Amino acid sequence: MTSVVDPGAWWSRLFDFTDYGALLPLVHNSLIAGALLGLVGGLVGVFVMQRDLAFAVHGVSELSFAGASAALLFSVDVVLGSVLGSLLAAVLIGLLGARARDRNSIIGVLMPFGLGLGVLCLALYPGRAANKFGLLTGQIVAVDTTRVSAMAVITLVVVGGLLLVWRPLTFASVDPEVAAARGVPTRTLSMVFMVLLGLAVAMAVQIVGALLVLSLLITPAAAATQISASPRMVPLLSVLFAEVAALGGILLALGASVPISPYITTISFLIWVVCRSVGSRRTRRGWSRRAAAADEVDGAGHAPVATPLG
């Protein structure tokens, strides 16, 4: 075991680009999986932000972990297990937690239950420890072809579903009262989104692990909303950020002997830090060129109220 105080040894465990060309083909599948996840995470994240569902994402991912652990124990497909676990959680949260307060308490109840169940299944599982740990904190081992195919199918369903309901879901998310008055089926859409969210979470658990799902389902979208409010730019930027984090993380982790998730979470976080500082500067200066003109419309002497973000 390497000494814990030797920075050189740490560095070589974290970044090792020897034989990079030879290693690259080995992560071919992981890269595809990462790209799919970036697309799904970036798009779903936009609605997670709009609907204030960050905590729900975390709760769903713990039940997804329980499902995957149970699948491991009973030698069933792990992707199937995590999909079933997160769908169950997502539907429960969707059905029981229409209001935010209810929702948070239900998630708070479900989350430790799921985590405990998962821990139990893993404790009983006789297989390799790395497999167990991977479900919580991300995979080290390469993703096999069956898993990539499963993820491609999930991606098709989630992205297709989101595109289909995009406009009314946006309406129902940012402006629920008027959307309902305009005949948008807000409750049905809420349920549809929870199912799509469950699928996306199950997919993310495969790569970054249950504990770190938020890094691809929230952080990129949160970063995007810091620097844009355009309904076209936010999803595009969010997907871009998620792709950079997912693919960049996998490529950096290639020669390393630690899981890929810390690379993904760190890139994701750094992007957010940059966007956040750009965004807060923009808010301090006032958003776009409105100040003077708005004052004129709004009546003399009343400066427009700009709520600072921080």
Place this chain on the structure above:
Amino acid sequence: MHQGAARGTLSSVRNGSDSHSPLSARPGEPVLRLEDAGLAFGDRVLWSGLDLVVSAGEFITVLGPNGSGKTTLLRALLGMQPLSSGRLSIRGAPPHRGSRHTGYVPQQRSLDPVTPIRARDLVRLGIDGDRWGVGRHGHRAEVDELLAAVGASAYADVPVGLLSGGEQQRVRIAQALASRPSLLLCDEPLLSLDLRRQQEVTALIDATRRATGAAVLFVTHEINPVLPYTDRVLYLGPHGHAVGPPDEVLTSPRLTALYGTPIEVLRAQGRVLIVGDDAHTHHLEEAGA
């Protein structure tokens, strides 16, 4: 002065990009018809025997204490709540969810400052936010026109969460006008605005109905900002309802009858003050304040 300007641009909305479309309603034409309408939840009757015909361009102010069924009335008009009895039609047809004949202005709520949506996007949702799919680019001219009509062009690209309450309500009105409604339903749009903004928003709604011919149903606790524009009052009370011009409905004897408890209506400097002396009426003091 501002009102005049708003009126001018509103006419251009009406005749502008879609000039072959008919005026939302011809003046005097009945837009909304309630016949012997009643609404009850189990044994609890909110209102019953309500007869009301609202013509195009009319400004109806809906008053009443909390729980008297004002919001439920709006929900019925939006097709979200069936009547328990009687008939209801909007432009000759029963209301249905998502009807483009009705526009809806909600009360001002503080939106999260990071909600990724600009004023123009909120208006855009009023045009086609209820349709499936992603939606194409376009409608930009229409959105610009709507924003100009309510004097909100200056902050078209500002995130809605960063707008002041009065600015948000202007954008809301533009959003409600997006489907060229012949009936504008306003659900406490003045709540949490200061007096000056209340007057501005009310003046804008008045200018809107004059320009577009839309009838207005204005639910409010604040009588005084809407009093100058009100054609008729619909007062929903615990003991029945009353419909008529403000001077006829807002009188001590009528409100005493509606509440079943002594109520006094005071008038001073063109303002109405409604005073009662028990728990029933604390909201009324609010109304007159």
